[in-house]
């Protein structure tokens with residue numbers, strides 16, 4: 001960005017020490033450069049488009065993305081405000097004496113959600129922060145070391161500034177509106193400020209850990225084990241977070257129960273994050289009946305101090321991460337050169353697994369498909385009594401509908417390496433197929449779960465199992481269609497590397513189509529079932545006729561997929 | 573190298589190849605041909621269109637007009653056939669950064685479905701020749717510029733392709749490696765392979781290339797052996813002289829240098 005550099009040097013020339021305001025401006029340019037560089041480097045090999053157009057596209061995409069995610073957070077803030085408002089006004093039937101703790105609990109949980117969200121998003125971004133060597137941009141400018149650190153930190157933050165501001169502003173605003181208390185809103189603001197500070201610190205510690213530990217332990221056994229353990233922990237943490245996201249609607253009535261359950265130990269847990277923040281907020285806003293938990297203030301001051309120190313400290317490490325100086329290699333053992341030739345599918349799968357397990361932002365991609373299924377399965381399990389065919393239809397078909405598009409996550413693993421893949425004698429469809437296969441392996445969870453449920457609850461009809469197993473090909477085909485459509489949308493039918501965070505809107509579009517496609521077989525089941533029951537009048541026979549319709553739908557999908565691949569892929 | 577993999581026809585036949593980027597004409601009516609057993613050098617100033625040509629030859633970029641054939645196959649219509657026969661070293665060696673070379677070559681060999689025993693022998697001797705064993709188990713992300721270039725070169729050579737397409741393959745390599753690579757290329761030629769290669773290092777081009785095409789602003793301005801070129805542009809001496817004359821920069825360079833000397837003179841003010 002030549003024009004960008006010019007502005008930057010102008011700002012710098014007129015100042016000795018960089019003020020935060022100037023640094024913020026420059027950081028904005030660096031942040032855009034990071035996004036642009038990673039988009040460019042990923043699409044280079046087959047770069048078919050004008051560079052100018054790519055710049056424009058990257059800019060528009062960034063805006064759209066930020067807008068979308070911020071909107072999502074704002075909605076969440078709305079939910080947050082609504083819970084608090086309804087609690088205060090007794091709409092949820094919360095006992096008056098329980099109101100304060102319910103609100104404290106809610107504030108705490110949303111602080112935790114904000115923390116988790118920022119850490120997740122920040123880790124995804126850290127990948128491009130590192131791969132584009134972005135912080136080095138600051139090094140080339142005539143700046144002091146501390147200013148360079150400041151720039152690195154701000155550039156990192158500016159990669160998701162809109163999301164962060166929505167969190168810092170949105171939640172306190174919602175709180176203020178719900179409680180009509182300005183001082184309460186301010187306290188809430190402080191709590192989210194602390195959360196953001198802690199989130200930045202935490203994600204940097206995690207990124208640091210991943211990049212020193214994981215990238216360096218290339219081939220060793222022990223390295224792989226450590227890697228898997230840490231990714232597992234990270235996934236469990238994220239799972240909890242996503243879980244609370246998805247079951248939010250069910251949680252609301254449970255909040256009071258949970259909160260009251262915690263009441264006897266509240267005095268103790270008030271010292272722990274995030275509960276100290278929730279307590280602090282209700283205390284300051286003077287919610288009726290809040291006991292005088294003043295020691296809590298000390299805890300909040302400590303967390304605030306930690307967040308402050310963490311953010312200060314993180315400048316230095318961001319600089320190290322950004323310039324790649326934290327990646328070191330251990331003592332090298334020269335092992336004999338050997339080549340393991342396996343089948344193409346295995347090679348593609350193995351490569352994906354290796355890449356995924358080495359990059360925190362991408363490790364999570366692997367587990368997202370499972371995450372979308374968990375809450376629905378839990379709901380299924382909670383439902384008491386007999387399991388009817390209709391239950392299976394709902395609880396098995398919904399995860400299927402949500403699963404197909406997640407194959408795009410696997411495609412994103414290729415990232416910059418995609419350019420290399422393009423030089424190999426392998427067809428686009430073949431590569432997409434390997435991603436769909438990966439997802440299909442995961443979708444085996446669906447029938448397995450249904451079988452597991454059958455151990456606990458009586459089924460009304462064995463056709464349920466057949467339907468559950470039939471979801472495997474449904475997932476495969478809808479994954480394939482999602483991949484073909486996505487490739488068409490972002491690359492005109494040619495594979496290009498991409499970062500998922502940059503294509504949220506396109507992905508959402510595809511997710512709708514994929515959901516619709518996955519619904520077709522079940523739709524056929526329904527139609528055939530109705531026809532069958534009208535003609536024969538026997539439920540069992542109708543089930544079988546419906547099942548035949550289901551497979552007809554799968555076949556239809558398969559044909560649609562083939563046609564789309566033929567016509568939309570560049571080498572189809 | 574068997575007949576079947578060589579296909580029929582020349583390793584490369586480019587006919588009136590054109591590539592536009594918006595208003596920029598990166599490659600303009602470029603025709604040339606690379607024969608088996610020949611190394612063809614593509615020379616030209618920065619931005620002349622060398623990389624663009626290389627990308628079109630290897631099927632990474634569709635031409636705006638004209639066409640190119642690799643062993644008789646069109647890279648746009650039969651990309652798989654073309655990619656099977658090409659070993660490409662791109663200008664910016666982008667590989668799977670988080671993999672180690674070992675994992676990377678396993679992947680490449682598997683996707684290309686190479687014979688285990690044969691490939692192992694081949695890689696072992698290449699790794700030895702390029703002194704690469706030490707880096708064989710380090711993530712590509714931590715390799716130095718030259719070592720990444722080596723990894724990129726090795727991955728272009730693993731499958732023993734009949735055509736090598738090398739975009740500035742010598743950039744960042746140390747003296748020893750340059751020497752080894754030259755030898756590897758010569759062996760490749762002796763085995764009947766073809767090479768298309770672009771470079772800025774004129775000495776290397778002069779000592780290595782059978783024929784040279786000099787392009788400027790996307791157009792072929794001179795083509796032939798070094799001697800033929802010398803004849804053509806009526807220049808004496810080294811390839812550098814010929815090159816500058818061909819792209820009509822010899823007078824201009826002299827002028828520029830004069831102006832530069834004045835501007836940079838310490839006692840000018």
Ligand SMILES: Nc1ncnc2c1ncn2[C@@H]1O[C@H](COP(=O)(O)OP(=O)(O)OP(=O)(O)O)[C@@H](O)[C@H]1O
Nearest residue numbers: 047049050051593598617618619620621622623624
């Ligand atoms: N995607 C693109 N968008 C716009 N212009 C492009 C694009 N790719 C290449 N160009 C332009 O095409 C021309 C030829 O570029 P090319 O990379 O082929 O040159 P080159 O001969 O390889 O140069 P160098 O010696 O510097 O590597 C240049 O003017 C370049 O700016």
Ligand SMILES: [Mg+2]
Nearest residue numbers: 622623624663
């Ligand atoms: Mg070039």
